[in-house]
Amino acid sequence: MQDVTELESELLGRIAAAGSLETLEAERVAALGRKGRITELMKTLGGMEPEARKAFAAGLNQAKDRITDALNARKDGLSRAALDARLASERVDVTLPARPEQAGRIHPVSQVVDEITEIFAAMGFNIAEGPDIEDDFHNFTALNIPPDHPARQMHDTFYLAEKPDGSRPVLRTHTSPVQIRTMQAGPPPHRIVVPGRTYRMDSDATHTPMFHQIEGLVIDRDIHMGHLKGTLEEFCRAFFEVERVTMRFRPSYFPFTEPSAEVDIRCDRSGGQIRIGEGEDWLEILGCGMVHPKVLQAVGIDPDQWQGFAWGMGIDRIAMLKYGIPDLRAFFDADLRWLRHYGFAALDLPTLGGGLSR
């Protein structure tokens, strides 16, 4: 009978020499398989004297354990080497471009409407809307602009074809008709902002026949011009994301407000860019005033019980101001280069908590 130590050393040597998982498996079968050499030795234990068997079995079991360990260790080593070799063969050039994805954009007008909505929502305003094709009453008459009023000339109005009853639908020249529709729809108090498309017959370097306005209306019992100033100052600070804005309210004229004001904001125009909140220049940004008693009367609200303010401003214009966009006409040209450059990412969702803009 071969010496167990000698056998062990021979088997360990063969295991160490196995160069592949296949030869290693053959060595395992040769050593520990059903007819393996260690297995054969195990079978001899039954015929031994108890004393001798005890000693021999102990040695044989230890040898078997060591061979099993050696087999496992060798197997791990060979597996790792095989995996390493496979991985090495699978190497790719990671500098190659990834699969293409198309990134969409949000138009600056939509983005700015969302920003404005966020600010006014926090001040308790609702968003209201109305039709683009309006009638004379809502666009003009109810807003204290009777026929032949010189103020009608301020609005170069687009008309649709005359109807059989002699009326002519207009493309709304401002978002103010939604004030009328809102006040007709329910009793005061009201707090609304109205973003939307507006139209005037105007087309040059700084005017497009369609543009966007946002209108605000507050009707309550004790609302005065101080609230108007406070609201607009708060809005401008939040919208332009600056600590301080200096605003100037100048007396002006709109048929649907009295008193009326135009509002300028302090800015710096040096260096070809407009910066809000600093500088020595003024920039006109909106028109506003206390709702004219005749407007309230036109919708059946008693001006001795209710009063409030309204304002309107150009969305495209404040988008240009905030984001340094130079040309209004490009807003409506759908030039992909422009949209990708001035547009916003899908998830640039303005919130007051998370910040209006990046």
Next chain:
Amino acid sequence: MKFTLSWLKEHIETTAPLAAIADALTGLGLEVEGITDPAAALSDFVVGHVVKAEQHPNADRLRVCHVDIGAGDPVQVVCGAPNARAGMKGVFARSGLRIPGTGIELKSSAIRGVDSNGMLCSSREMGLSDEHEGIIDLPADAPVGQPFAAVMGLDDPVIEIKLTPNRPDCLGVRGIARDLAAKGLGTLKPLDTTAVPGSFDSPIRVHLDFPGGDTAPCPLFIGRTIRGVKNGPSPDWLQKKLRAIGLRPISVLVDITNLVTYDLGRPLHVFDAAKVKGDIRARFGSKGESLLALDGKTYAVDEEICVIADDAGPESLGGVMGGEHSGCTPDTVDVFIEAALFDPVRTARTGRRLNVNSDARYRFERGVDPEFCAPGMEIATRLILNLCGGEPSHTVVAGAVPDWRRSFYLRPTRVADLGGLDLPLIEQHKTLEKLGFHATHRDGGLDVVPPSWRPDVEGEADLVEEVLRVASYDAIPAVPLPRRPVVAQPAVTLGQRRVRIARRALAARGLVEAVTYSFVARAHAEAFGGGGPDLLLANPISADLDAMRPSILPALIAAAGRNLDRGAEQIALFEVGPEYGDDTPAGQRMAASGIRQGNSGPRHWNDRPRPVDVFDAKADALGLLAQLGIAVDTLQAVAEAPAWYHPGRSGSVKMGPKVLLARFGEIHPAVLAALDVKGPLVGFEVYLDALPLPRQKAGKAKPPLAASDFPAVERDFAFVVDRATPAADVVRAIRSADRALIADAAVFDLYEGAGVPEGKKSVAVSMRLEPKDRTLTEVEIEAVAKKVIAGVAKATGATLRG
């Protein structure tokens, strides 16, 4: 409205600096648009003293002048002006300066062999007038070497203000001065309006001659003849004054009317009395009459238009423009002055209809002071007598000053309640009085009568504005709006929220948002089912923007074309905006539409792009609907689409048989050709207003998750059906075979060709069974499969592929 500082100071006694005046004007609502100092542009042109003037050796008409300019040696200048002479002082321009009147840069040169190093300038060359007979002759005491502009009084800043249409009173310099005086910037000077006594009866009389004795079109007409005047160019002071504000001097008679218009806001007209036949009547025109106006154009008049006529016919358009025939000329000897009032509305309408703009129309349509008719006449008479001589008649008057007096009560706390500014009543009273309002105390407040020149004031709120603007809007303290309690109500409606989600969802799908005009070319509108007469613009800005769009697609397709021309690839655009079905509010609907053009992506080393197809558009439409919270697997896509889509590669997404939620497909090649845009181009339209409301339920809690712990089973089938059978019919039949067990069924292969009979196709579908309460046995699975095969066969005539 333009005026000079010195002109303003003719009406207001003030020491305020220009900057303070400008600030005050803007603060009063008379917004300063610009201040220009004409002297600043002329500061390089200096007073030169001609110390010697000799005959040019080679030219009879030229002189060689030596000009002392106060520094260095006298400069030699060759000058052709007849009045160039030794001892005179003139305006010297050195070489290198640009001459304002000609725009030419002056260079040193030899003129007929004699060096000339500068120029002595004429008034035209300085851009001051048309005068070019000789060079400017400055007074003998003009300081040599100093800028000449100050010597000629050109250092008078010109202020331009932007006037709102409610302030006709400030269309005269005096009205502006009055506002400034009320603001405390000085004292309004008195105005001499005393009557000039006439010495004879005017041979021309005036009549108001409107049907039924109506005087509304021209309530008051004052006239006066002045005989023996001498017309001609105005004196320098008057020419300079008019030029400074951009008016061209014409003749002294005409210049006087312009002066009174701009100084006092009182338009006037002067007729050459010799050319007036009979009396003058304010009346309506009649069909067939016409008038050659002072602008050289002939205007037809009718019964809507107020004319001033003599026995020969219309001589002027009332309140708008005078006529050529009876206008003043240099030879005019007897004049007839008109100071009249015209109805603002009718004047505006006449001006608009005839498309005439004039200083008179501008003022009359905004409202001219009815009380200032007579004083205006007296002031004009005095100016004519002073500048042209002559003998005035008594005035002739038709009509009367209309009643303009009205009174409004100003509550004592109204300025605070509406304007947010606490001001003592006494101060409010003072402000109103300074502006010319008449106020008396009653019940703690004021009864206020606005002045005749303020037609815009029509209620208490206007009085509040008057008090506030004089006190300054800056003085109103800004206060925050009272906060409302925080409630769980969103600021946006469901529809508005869907619009916002649609934009973000489509951008997240890789499409770029465009905003395009609501109007398109009529032909494009027609190609997309619109262009009806009720949605055409009566006055489009251009012929290719004349119809309200029935769909967003044509604008996006056109935009794709423009982008292709710029070299763009893989165009993916969307817009969420209105479409117009008719001209009522209900006809406007909100759509989220998009297009994709070209390939699915750029060329890539590993991922081959393919041309976009109908299924890209379908994915966009369904993907958007899913983002909008619609259960997409309850919807049907059917092969129905309008004519602008490819008839075989387009479809509609419907909820039930009736409700149309979306359309998608390849755009019809003929439509693309008409829009001149290259394909492949696919589009989709999702009608946001058509989406169902979310089911109403109490609370926000979601239903419990019903996930099964038992193994799911997948089985594949290949059915052979008629080529025309929609795959959706097969899938629907599978699902309905066992609604409890079958969780999903999806087409994973489509085959036509060898092995499948002609006219048939093989649809391979994978079915997923999800048992809820047990593990399925083979027998159970087989039973379901049998039901599926039978169901599909029944519904579609399908056979299982061998």
